[in-house]
Amino acid sequence: xxxxxxxxxxxHDVLPEQAPLWRFLEDGVRDVLDGYGYAEMRMPIVxxxxxxxxxxxxxxxxxxxxxxxxxxxxxxxxxxxPEGTAGCVxxxxxxxxxxxxxxxxxxxxxxxxxxxxxxGRYRQFHQIGVEAFGFKGPDxxxxxxxITRRIWQRLGLTDLxxxxxxxxxxxxxxxxxxxxxxxxxxxRDRLDGDSLRRxxxxxxxxxxxKNPEMQEIIEGAPNLFDQLGEETRRHFNELRAGLxxxxxxxxxxxxxxxxxxxxxxxxxxxxxxxxxxxxxxxxGGRFDGLVEQLGGRPTPAVGFALGVERLIxxxxxxxxNGSDLAPHAYLVLLGEGAxxxxxxxxxxxxxxxxRLRLQVHCGGGGFKGQFKKADKSGAGHALVVGDxxxxxxxxxxxxxxxxxxxxxxxxxxAAVLFNExxxxxx
Ligand code: ATP
Ligand code: MG
Numbered sequence: 001x002x003x004x005x006x007x008x009x010x011x012h013d014v015l016p017e018q019a020p021l022w023r024f025l026e027d028g029v030r031d032v033l034d035g036y037g038y039a040e041m042r043m044p045i046v047x048x049x050x051x052x053x054x055x056x057x058x059x060x061x062x063x064x065x066x067x068x069x070x071x072x073x074x075x076x077x078x079x080x081x082p083e084g085t086a087g088c089v090x091x092x093x094x095x096x097x098x099x100x101x102x103x104x105x106x107x108x109x110x111x112x113x114x115x116x117x118x119x120g121r122y123r124q125f126h127q128i129g130v131e132a133f134g135f136k137g138p139d140x141x142x143x144x145x146x147i148t149r150r151i152w153q154r155l156g157l158t159d160l161x162x163x164x165x166x167x168x169x170x171x172x173x174x175x176x177x178x179x180x181x182x183x184x185x186x187x188r189d190r191l192d193g194d195s196l197r198r199x200x201x202x203x204x205x206x207x208x209x210k211n212p213e214m215q216e217i218i219e220g221a222p223n224l225f226d227q228l229g230e231e232t233r234r235h236f237n238e239l240r241a242g243l244x245x246x247x248x249x250x251x252x253x254x255x256x257x258x259x260x261x262x263x264x265x266x267x268x269x270x271x272x273x274x275x276x277x278x279x280x281x282x283x284g285g286r287f288d289g290l291v292e293q294l295g296g297r298p299t300p301a302v303g304f305a306l307g308v309e310r311l312i313x314x315x316x317x318x319x320x321n322g323s324d325l326a327p328h329a330y331l332v333l334l335g336e337g338a339x340x341x342x343x344x345x346x347x348x349x350x351x352x353x354x355r356l357r358l359q360v361h362c363g364g365g366g367f368k369g370q371f372k373k374a375d376k377s378g379a380g381h382a383l384v385v386g387d388x389x390x391x392x393x394x395x396x397x398x399x400x401x402x403x404x405x406x407x408x409x410x411x412x413x414a415a416v417l418f419n420e421x422x423x424x425x426x
Contacts, residue, residue: 010115010123020322021312026108027323028154029128029306036147038104038130043087045110049077055086055262055290059201066113080112084129085262085287085303086294092133093296102134108308120278120310130284131303133291138235141266141286141302142242148270148282148304149248157314160281162248164268165256166236167204168228170289173264176227177203187217204257210277218255225254235265262287266302274317281310326378327359328418330400332370334386339364341390345411349383352415355422358383375400380421383414 007013014022030040049069056062068080081087084107092098092105108128115121130147132140145162152160167173181203184191191199192214195206207218228236243250250268258267267285275281284304291299315322333342346360359377361370374382384396384406395414398406409417 008123010117012122012124018312020325021315021320022308022322023325024320024322025155025308025311025315026128029108029151032147032150032154033106033130035150036104036143038106038132038147041088041091041105041107042109043081043084043091043107045081045112046078047081047087047090049079051086051090051294052079052082055089055294056083057202057262059198060205062113066115068112068114082113083111084109084127084305085131085290088129088131089290089294089296089301093291093294098133098291098296098299102132104132106130118278120275120307120313122309126308127305128308129303129305131301133299133301135302136288136300138238138242138266141235141239142246144284144302144304145243145248145268146246148284148306149246151306152270155311155315156318156320157311159274160270160272162243162250162268162270163253163256164239164243164250164266165253166225166228166232167257167264167267167285168224168232169264172227172229172232173204173224176222176224179222179227180204180206180224183221184217190217207255208257223254232265239266258283258285262290262293264288268304272314275310275313278310280307281314282306325357326380327357328379328422329356329358329381329383329397330374330377330379331358331360332367332374332382332384333361333364334367334370334384335390337387337390338385342385345385345395348411349415349418352412353418353422356415356418 049067052067053063058064062082067082069077072078088105088107092103097103106129109126110124111127112124114123117123130144132144152158168176181199184195184199184203184206188196191206192209192211194211195209195214198205206214207221209218256267256269263285265286265288268283269280270282271279272281273279282304284302286300286302288298288300290301291297331342331346333339342360342362346358350356350358359379361373371382380399380401382398382400384398389396389408394408394410396406397409397414397417
């Protein structure tokens, strides 16, 4: 036998049994975003490699070592998107969506990073990304945080901690960078390989090091906060006042710098202690310079990305079953005549009950076996058609989850019954 081909390491299938949780999460997030007036966008999964080099930054983990880049048949260098913001900005610019107007948009889909696979860290993973363009005040930063809080409420997630920080503006960051490099240079002998590499290109990223041996040096580093100018401080203080007014607890984490280069001013993360080391389920912030950096007019922007797999893990951990996708009814077919007519009868019923989830037993078999399958499908009712019912043009209906008598109904009567049932359930 030929050797079986397996999925690529770090890339996973979402199986039927997991689908209800994914659906619950995706539908919930979509509803919340609809409620805030954010419009959905869909971008290609593949972009020009330069887009990511220019936006994420040359000296970042993503661009240096995590991208799936390849040459296509024309010789262009293309990359499977490692994140969504760059492609979103590209698409908005290219289609004139940022011309003298503001935009609130969102998207979802797979992202690709060649990282070391572990719990909560995969090579293909999913994000739901939300971005707002053209607003410069802290009110929109707040709005995005309010959205995330409402998403947690909607999904029933508790115990998430909001961490915030301000990275300052370009000039403030540059000033801080000098201080930081001078400090770190003084401790060169104690820096690990990664940090030494980052010292020239991206020293702020050292603050984000996950290496425990680096923590002492990081603790002693000068504080970016002390370099912030008046405008930045005001922006940050207004953000804080808004969070206080809305009753959202938060922690200021001066070491929160984010992995991507393009952030400025407000950055935030929602973190849980329930998932081990990979505890950040949402990361966001302001990126006022990115549109200009990609060749557009200066356009303030803010956004966040949800890590879908981590949120799914959190929902699972909390015992959430996800959306109820089980059929309302399972059609049992006894005898050749009924077997032949089954899918046709089901269509008549669907015509009259458009929201009915109805699964037809195809492939024959006895009464017992079919009822076993009906039960396993999760359906609330079995509908039974045998030769006798077929002749008389009726269905026998039997509740599967409660003790109740079997009854006979016409297709039209069954439709009325299920329409009422579905209406009641909402
Ligand atoms: P981390 O510090 O965990 O590597 P990051 O700074 O690289 O995160 P972002 O690029 O901001 O993360 O992505 C936003 C969110 O997407 C993260 O908070 C996380 O929930 C999720 N995420 C990022 N990388 C992965 C991955 N490889 N596998 C699963 N989820 C991921
Ligand atoms: Mg990362």
